[in-house]
Amino acid sequence: xxxxxxxxxxxxxxxxxxxxxxxxxxxxxxxxxxxxxxxxxxxxxxxxxxxxxxxxxxxxxxxxxxxxxxxxxxxxxxxxxxxxxxxxxxxxxx
Numbered sequence: 001x002x003x004x005x006x007x008x009x010x011x012x013x014x015x016x017x018x019x020x021x022x023x024x025x026x027x028x029x030x031x032x033x034x035x036x037x038x039x040x041x042x043x044x045x046x047x048x049x050x051x052x053x054x055x056x057x058x059x060x061x062x063x064x065x066x067x068x069x070x071x072x073x074x075x076x077x078x079x080x081x082x083x084x085x086x087x088x089x090x091x092x093x094x
Contacts, residue, residue: 008083009076016072020065040067 004010016037023034035041041064043049044056 007076008079009073012072012076012079013069016069020068023061024065034064034068038064038068038071040064040071 019028019033019037022028023031028034031041035045041056044059044064050056
């Protein structure tokens with residue numbers, strides 16, 4: 001069993017929280033860092049999203065923060081599962 005601090009599902013959301021907090025404090029006033037590190041934000045900027053749902057400026061920033069943190073948590077969970085599978089395969093060979 002991997003310790004909590006050795007998991008991607010721990011560190012990636014923590015990093016995302018820091019980026020959201022950095023943005024919330026106004027240091028990222030043009031949302032560039034938030035945009036670069038948040039794939040859900042990328043989706044909201046597509047023409048398809050604007051035509052079928054709403055303009056990105058109408059989405060509350062709090063929702064973008066939550067989506068970014070959840071996205072990186074899910075990516076971390078997937079990476080942890082992949083690592084666990086590879087570690088189990090390596091242990092099974094010995």
